Amino acid sequence: MKCSGIVLPMPARWKNDKPMSRPAFDARFSNEEACSHYLAEHRWPEGFVCPSCGTCKGWPLKRNRATWECAGCARQTSVTAGTVMHSSHLPLRTWFLAAHIMTSHSNGMSALQLQAQLGLGSYKTAWLLLQKLRRSMVNPDRNPLKDLVEIDETEIPFRSRHDPEDRPKGGRSPVGKMFVVCAVELSNDGHPRRIRMKHIPDGASKTLHGFIGQAVEPGAHIITDGWLGYENLPANTHEAKVVTGSKAHEILHWVHRVFSNLKRWAKGVFHGLRKRHLQRYLDEFVFRWNRRRHTRSAFDTLLGIGVGLGPATYRDFVEQRA
Numbered sequence: 001m002k003c004s005g006i007v008l009p010m011p012a013r014w015k016n017d018k019p020m021s022r023p024a025f026d027a028r029f030s031n032e033e034a035c036s037h038y039l040a041e042h043r044w045p046e047g048f049v050c051p052s053c054g055t056c057k058g059w060p061l062k063r064n065r066a067t068w069e070c071a072g073c074a075r076q077t078s079v080t081a082g083t084v085m086h087s088s089h090l091p092l093r094t095w096f097l098a099a100h101i102m103t104s105h106s107n108g109m110s111a112l113q114l115q116a117q118l119g120l121g122s123y124k125t126a127w128l129l130l131q132k133l134r135r136s137m138v139n140p141d142r143n144p145l146k147d148l149v150e151i152d153e154t155e156i157p158f159r160s161r162h163d164p165e166d167r168p169k170g171g172r173s174p175v176g177k178m179f180v181v182c183a184v185e186l187s188n189d190g191h192p193r194r195i196r197m198k199h200i201p202d203g204a205s206k207t208l209h210g211f212i213g214q215a216v217e218p219g220a221h222i223i224t225d226g227w228l229g230y231e232n233l234p235a236n237t238h239e240a241k242v243v244t245g246s247k248a249h250e251i252l253h254w255v256h257r258v259f260s261n262l263k264r265w266a267k268g269v270f271h272g273l274r275k276r277h278l279q280r281y282l283d284e285f286v287f288r289w290n291r292r293r294h295t296r297s298a299f300d301t302l303l304g305i306g307v308g309l310g311p312a313t314y315r316d317f318v319e320q321r322a
Helices: 022-028 032-043 090-102 111-118 123-135 204-215 253-270 275-289 294-305 314-318
Strands: 058-061 067-070 076-078 147-158 178-185 193-198 223-225 237-240
Touching: 022 204, 032 090, 032 294, 067 294, 090 111, 090 123, 090 294, 111 123, 111 275, 123 275, 123 294, 123 314, 147 204, 147 253, 178 204, 178 275, 193 253, 193 275, 253 275
Parallel strands: 147 223, 223 237
Antiparallel strands: 058 067, 067 076, 147 178, 178 193
């Protein structure tokens, strides 16, 4: 066979769903006024609504940050009040740029990198900004997984100064490990769609059944390995595939592909994860995976969820209250 000499172009990575470019972002959100207008449209799509009395009439005031005064009770409400940006001293454009970076970069970035990118004065400010954005990556009203779902657990190595030097290797001992359970929704032709992940204390039946009850729609068919913790699911049909004689990734292909991507991402971007805030990083990974085919809309989704969330402080995140 002779070579034609024609070089075929590589397929575009983003196809028709490219994330917003930096020049496009700068043009769309050139100042605080543009950012305030965007937030107001997403928070009150049908016009201002007073959060105190519910009156649907008010007028804007001339302030540094867009503020409305209610015609009914005279309460003044900032466009960021009661949202994920509540009481933040950062300019709105800094918030928007951080959201743009988070949703347009394939792997995201660490707080140290974001601090440098945005010129923030402290690591603490960058860390809190990222934590608040990660909190906005979980839609409280998201739909559970349905149809066909693969589920399995994995462990991520973790060592604290309190762990014994002769800690047990392998098995299900929690010493020196963080346990993560994952569910992968599959299409009719066996390709992955959405995922859910959760940091779990153990692989007990109560723990796994609780995760499935939250993440999977009743009636969905669930495929797992032969671990007894998955038996007797109350609301789902269950198929157990025994791993004996085969490798787990050959039996449950897609859930282990997700685990592999998670571990590479965690090591490459963050050089490992800490147990205290593991769930936040899992939420970010899930957000990225579920929007890998919808990168253009990820920015709007992130800020759209954020304006619907209540405020959370630095102590709320540190003490795991948010």
